[in-house]
Amino acid sequence: MDEILYTIAKDSEGNFFTALSASKGKIYYCVNCDNILILKKSGRVGPRTKRPHFAHKSLTRNCQPETALHYGFKTLAAEKLNQFLQAGAEFNFYWTCEYCSEVHKGNYIKKLKSVRIEYDLKYCRPDIALLDENDDIFAAVEIVVSHKPNDQALNYYIQNKIILIQINLTSDDDIYKIEQKLSEPHLVKFCLNPKCSVCDNFQQKYIMSIINGKCWKCYNQVKVALMKDGADKFLFGPEKFTPREIAFAKERGVNIDEYISGLTGEQYNANLCRQCRTFIRRFSKLRNYFNYASEENLPIQDFLIRYNCRCCAEKKISEDDDWAQNLKW
Ligand SMILES: [Zn+2]
Ligand SMILES: [Zn+2]
Ligand SMILES: [Zn+2]
Ligand SMILES: [Zn+2]
Structure with missing residues (x-):
């Protein structure tokens, strides 16, 4: 912080003046210690001239410009x-x-x-x-x-x-x-989102984005769905959608199906191209679509789906091994 000068004072009637609104020759008083202040306004500008300010007429202890x-x-x-x-x-x-x-x-x-x-x-x-x-x-x-x-x-x-x-x-x-x-x-210290009924913390928005893009493999039209928060941060794909959210996306033309890894056998829901049956999976691919759309290169539709409590969601995940497993990517 730069040196703080006195830039505020009052007249004998208690009206406030700033160093810019005050005029020379008048008597002002310190708003803090009531002692007389002198207006210092040189009219000159330059690196070594101080900005307009007030100074105590006589040396005053116990008064801070702050x-x-x-x-x-x-x-x-x-x-x-x-x-x-x-x-x-x-x-x-x-x-x-x-x-x-x-x-x-x-x-x-x-x-x-x-x-x-x-x-x-x-x-x-x-x-x-x-x-x-x-x-x-x-x-x-x-x-x-x-x-x-x-x-x-x-x-x-x-x-x-x-x-x-x-x-x-x-x-x-x-x-x-x-x-x-x-x-x-x-x-x-306030949020406009509703509070969680369990832990009383403010919740975050879950917004479903449906993006019209092209399949990364066959270049045909594809609609993909993902979830983001109210600050436009990518959260997750259909792997963490509720059944209702999957139905919601499907009603809007998104093709979601269960992906099964040939390697590990794990299964989760993912966006799928209708033409070539290629999945647009998880973070990296899906995030690319999201990034393109965010840069306004792809048409995007947003739906406020629900409010989610981060605090309780974290608790649920740690209590539930399957979820913890799913999160390790
Ligand atoms: Zn003072
Ligand atoms: Zn908020
Ligand atoms: Zn909660
Ligand atoms: Zn395709």
Whole structure:
């Protein structure tokens, strides 16, 4: 992290100014320690001129620019959320989900009825609390400059089903990017997929892709089916389809049949070319079709088939020797 400068201050009435919106000759105060700040804005640019910032008029101990940045950002971010709330405008944010790997989209004001700063929850005090129509907190926005939320707070959020939205600040410039920072949080402890009824973890999507391609052997038209997750990651082929999924694929023109290895005798379901009776088996061949299709070279149709709990699926596999055997490729 670069050196953090003071880029936020307040006037005698408590209105916030950034180093860019403040004007010279006026008196400003530190948002953290209330001492007088001087605006430093040279108007010059160049490698050795500092960006506009404030400095304490007299030497001040016990005041850190990180703390001022944290406080300033938090206050302006809450203001920004309030503006969207008053205007009734959508305020979308995006995150890569740590549970299912998909990129999700949320809307800050969907359930929002009020925004509170330093809302006291007894066990913790989120930087910004988002409250619903019952005055219950449903999300906590934590602004991280140097201190991450502590474990006590994290546990409290999890236990009380409060969504943690974490925004990491890396520069005092972030004070000018409130909206952008809010729309791209560093971490959101939430998934839009339903939870598993057994273990309460978020589930991943199983999406069946049916690809129109050519048989790798005879070059005739062939339809192949495979499963991927919500983040477009190849998962498996018909060898792990349920009977219902096989029926589903067949109804859509896919030819699936049982492959029997002459070498090892093992048997599993695989995509099969109707013309030359060649199997398109397992990872390597099937993955090629998937890769071509993903690069938009082959027509592909996607169907959301079901939600799957990774956690419980892993348990099932370890309990079931046949499955464990099947997975060794
Ligand atoms: Zn200060
Ligand atoms: Zn997710
Ligand atoms: Zn589960
Ligand atoms: Zn063929």
